[in-house]
Amino acid sequence: xxxxxxxxxxxxxxxxTLDAExxxxxxxxxxxxxxxxxxxxxxxxxxxxxxxxxxxxxxxAVIATMNALIGLPPVVVGLVVYLFLSRSGPLGVLGxxxxxTAMIVAQIIIITPLVASIAxxxxxxxxxxxxxxxxxxxxxRGQRIVTLLIDARRALLTAALAGFGRAxxxxxxxxxxxxxxDGATRVLTTAIALETGRGDFALALGLGIILIAxxxxxxxxxxxxxxxxxxxxx
Amino acid sequence: xxxxxxxxxxxxxxxxQGKTLIGPVDLTLGRIGVxxxxxxxxxxxxxxxxxxxxxxxxxxxxxxxSVADAIARERQAYxxxxxxxxxxxVLANLMFPLRLRGASRAQAEAxxxxxxxxxxxxxxxxxxxxxxxxxxxxxxxxARALITEPEILFADEPCAALDGRATRQIEALLAGTAAAGTxxxxxxxxxxxxxxxxxxxxxxxHGRIHxxxxxxxxxxxxxxxxxxxxxxxxIVE
Amino acid sequence: MIRALLxxxxxxxxxxxSAETMKLAVTTSFENSGLADILLPxxxxxxxxxxxxxxxxxxxxxxxxxxxxxxxxxxxxxxAEEAFVAAGNATHRREIMYNDFVIIGPGDDPAGIAxxxxxxEALARIATAxxxxxxxxxxxxxxxxxxxxWNAAGIPTEGDWYRPVxxxxxxxxxxxxxxxxxxxxxxxxxxxxxxxxxxxILFEGDPAMFNQYxxxxxxxxxxDHIKAGAAARLEDWLVSERAEVLINGYRVADEQLFxxxxxx
Ligand SMILES: Nc1ncnc2c1ncn2[C@@H]1O[C@H](COP(=O)(O)OP(=O)(O)OP(=O)(O)O)[C@@H](O)[C@H]1O
Ligand SMILES: [Mg+2]
Numbered sequence: 001x002x003x004x005x006x007x008x009x010x011x012x013x014x015x016x017t018l019d020a021e022x023x024x025x026x027x028x029x030x031x032x033x034x035x036x037x038x039x040x041x042x043x044x045x046x047x048x049x050x051x052x053x054x055x056x057x058x059x060x061a062v063i064a065t066m067n068a069l070i071g072l073p074p075v076v077v078g079l080v081v082y083l084f085l086s087r088s089g090p091l092g093v094l095g096x097x098x099x100x101t102a103m104i105v106a107q108i109i110i111i112t113p114l115v116a117s118i119a120x121x122x123x124x125x126x127x128x129x130x131x132x133x134x135x136x137x138x139x140x141r142g143q144r145i146v147t148l149l150i151d152a153r154r155a156l157l158t159a160a161l162a163g164f165g166r167a168x169x170x171x172x173x174x175x176x177x178x179x180x181x182d183g184a185t186r187v188l189t190t191a192i193a194l195e196t197g198r199g200d201f202a203l204a205l206g207l208g209i210i211l212i213a214x215x216x217x218x219x220x221x222x223x224x225x226x227x228x229x230x231x232x233x234x
Numbered sequence: 235x236x237x238x239x240x241x242x243x244x245x246x247x248x249x250x251q252g253k254t255l256i257g258p259v260d261l262t263l264g265r266i267g268v269x270x271x272x273x274x275x276x277x278x279x280x281x282x283x284x285x286x287x288x289x290x291x292x293x294x295x296x297x298x299x300s301v302a303d304a305i306a307r308e309r310q311a312y313x314x315x316x317x318x319x320x321x322x323x324v325l326a327n328l329m330f331p332l333r334l335r336g337a338s339r340a341q342a343e344a345x346x347x348x349x350x351x352x353x354x355x356x357x358x359x360x361x362x363x364x365x366x367x368x369x370x371x372x373x374x375x376x377a378r379a380l381i382t383e384p385e386i387l388f389a390d391e392p393c394a395a396l397d398g399r400a401t402r403q404i405e406a407l408l409a410g411t412a413a414a415g416t417x418x419x420x421x422x423x424x425x426x427x428x429x430x431x432x433x434x435x436x437x438x439x440h441g442r443i444h445x446x447x448x449x450x451x452x453x454x455x456x457x458x459x460x461x462x463x464x465x466x467x468x469i470v471e
Numbered sequence: 472m473i474r475a476l477l478x479x480x481x482x483x484x485x486x487x488x489s490a491e492t493m494k495l496a497v498t499t500s501f502e503n504s505g506l507a508d509i510l511l512p513x514x515x516x517x518x519x520x521x522x523x524x525x526x527x528x529x530x531x532x533x534x535x536x537x538x539x540x541x542x543x544x545x546x547x548x549x550x551a552e553e554a555f556v557a558a559g560n561a562t563h564r565r566e567i568m569y570n571d572f573v574i575i576g577p578g579d580d581p582a583g584i585a586x587x588x589x590x591x592e593a594l595a596r597i598a599t600a601x602x603x604x605x606x607x608x609x610x611x612x613x614x615x616x617x618x619x620x621w622n623a624a625g626i627p628t629e630g631d632w633y634r635p636v637x638x639x640x641x642x643x644x645x646x647x648x649x650x651x652x653x654x655x656x657x658x659x660x661x662x663x664x665x666x667x668x669x670x671x672i673l674f675e676g677d678p679a680m681f682n683q684y685x686x687x688x689x690x691x692x693x694x695d696h697i698k699a700g701a702a703a704r705l706e707d708w709l710v711s712e713r714a715e716v717l718i719n720g721y722r723v724a725d726e727q728l729f730x731x732x733x734x735x
Binding site for chain 1: 494499502503523524525526537538539540639640641642644645663664665666667694696
Binding site: 126129130132133135136137138139143147150151 | 287289307308310311312314318320321322330331334
């Protein structure tokens with residue numbers, strides 16, 4: 001109980017004093033996660049739409065694989081990305097290890113299956129509604145996917161928010177590929193792991209509270225921007 | 235512009251899970267007129283319309299247009315028995331088919347507003363389409379189908395579940411459309427409506443054309459006892 | 472005006488020249504000690520090198536060095552370090568300083584190790600009492616030192632009472648506190664640790680528990696991108712008098728943590 005109170009106090013203190021380090025790692029967390037999310041959505045949403053409208057032989061296998069990849073342990077992703085980006089690995093020449101870019105790469109791999117899978121489910125249901133109409137109107141495959149992407153946008157927001165939640169709270173992979181370097185790759189979650197390791201629970205908890213607050217603000221903000229739950233169910 | 239019609243069905247057959255739903259059907263649809271498809275529930279009216287429109291692939295036989303299939307596709311429109319509303323505003327629903335064909339936003343909007351006026355939809359242009367009433371939804375579906383000025387319109391029970399006033403409104407719009415030169419193929423359960431609109435009749439029974447002919451002769455003197463019974467409102471097995 | 476421009480140009484170029492960075496893999500225990508927070512700013516001021524610390528276990532630190540992902544490592548596990556040099560991964564090994572390990576346990580000391588004469592006896596008492604003992608179990612320098620102590624005492628590390636957690640020092644301490652178990656920790660980590668909760672140092676001072684830190688610059692012949700120049704300048708600084716004063720002078724809770732012992 002005392003630790004919880006201390007954590008709240010610490011979070012409050014860091015926020016009101018606009019703690020410079022806190023602002024830095026918070027902004028870095030946001031930058032890394034939002035970049036990864038943007039790329040994941042760019043890939044995952046059309047992929048979900050494509051899987052919804054396209055019937056091909058390996059479709060079920062692809063969907064099953066995608067759903068399995070959601071459960072991929074981040075630490076394993078981190079390790080594999082590390083092995084690729086390590087100086088002695090195949091992509092070592094790029095010199096990306098221990099940079100925010102490496103963290104973005106790991107997060108993209110972690111959240112794209114999740115984003116694509118939720119997007120697929122939403123658009124599959126919409127597709128069963130729209131199927132006859134779009135076929136009748138002779139829409140091309142691209143037009144079908146775009147129509148689903150537009151009209152399922154509320155559900156796709158959920159997909160993006162799920163991806164955001166998973167990425168912003170992820171620590172295992174980015175610890176390995178980012179290295180938690182102070183001033184370069186330290187983000188909220190790795191800082192929390194560090195402070196927990198040091199036994200400074202108040203600071204760790206304070207950072208955790210800020211992380212949760214951030215996730216809430218992003219969720220509220222995007223729902224507000226999309227005006228979900230305001231104009232009926234569609 | 236070369237006309238897509240006439241449409242010719244030769245031995246066209248539709249099967250599902252080993253069951254023959256339609257056919258074999260031999261039929262020619264000319265360039266003008268209103269063909270009304272009637273028959274008991276489950277006789278295959280919807281299936282026949284969908285097969286003609288190309289939504290269902292034939293298992294046997296052939297559905298042939300006078301132009302290449304790709305061109306024919308562009309000249310048709312379909313109004314479904316259960317209307318499908320895009321989860322957008324009424325205006326966006328109307329603009330949609332034009333936008334698919336590459337019309338600019340401004341062009342599409344101008345034409346959408348014009349057709350909305352004719353179909354009495356102007357007041358609800360900004361409303362989400364899924365929130366329309368049944369009658370309004372049918373008007374929207376019809377307007378959206380006609381905005382591309384198709385050569386032929388398939389309408390599957392466009393007045394089902396509408397009250398008398400709404401039915402009259404839709405009928406007037408359909409009659410106007412046919413008068414303007416659009417070929418109409420329509421399924422209905424409303425014999426009054428069939429009499430008012432039809433130039434030809436197709437009477438379906440068990441997935442086959444049981445009787446067909448000009449509306450006048452069909453309604454005045456049906457050739458088969460089943461058709462006569464159906465017109466009398468008896469149950470036809 | 473022109474002079475001002477020249478001055479600012481000079482200043483800018485000086486600024487960018489000093490912004491050289493190098494990556495140094497260090498062990499969790501070193502980072503947790505807080506000494507890095509004292510040394511890094513001074514290193515940046517004196518040498519112009521911005522050190523990016525990668526904080527990992529000794530095993531992973533050496534792997535990073537071997538793969539060329541860091542320019543140097545600062546760890547504390549002599550045998551592994553010597554093997555690392557022998558394999559050609561580092562040019563040499565330079566001893567910098569030491570701290571010591573202590574055995575932490577619950578205040579009532581159920582195994583009575585506070586009265587033990589040396590580390591061997593202390594461990595023997597824990598094993599005899601079957602008192603829970605948390606081990607890092609993560610192949611870190613601390614873990615290796617712990618295993619060496621058990622080995623010297625001739626006690627097999629098995630049984631319900633011996634709990635390897637496979638985690639960093641902080642996590643292992645948190646676990647030990649939670650279970651009321653004994654645990655071997657470096658003094659620095661323990662003094663800095665914020666969640667002591669009735670636990671304290673019960674045994675210390677045996678020279679067998681000294682913990683030597685060494686600096687190993689990664690072999691630049693292995694990889695083109697290794698910043699050998701910066702690594703050499705950092706080494707020079709680490710063995711300088713300036714470093715000696717800072718290291719010996721670093722205090723936590725009024726205790727000296729590290730003893731500088733580099734040979735110049
Ligand atoms: N996909 C399908 N699989 C199996 N059977 C089908 C399928 N689609 C339609 N049928 C069957 O084909 C028959 C004809 O259906 P259809 O919808 O064409 O009838 P309808 O004349 O339009 O009936 P209604 O007047 O009730 O609209 C029905 O028995 C129906 O159950
Ligand atoms: Mg029907």
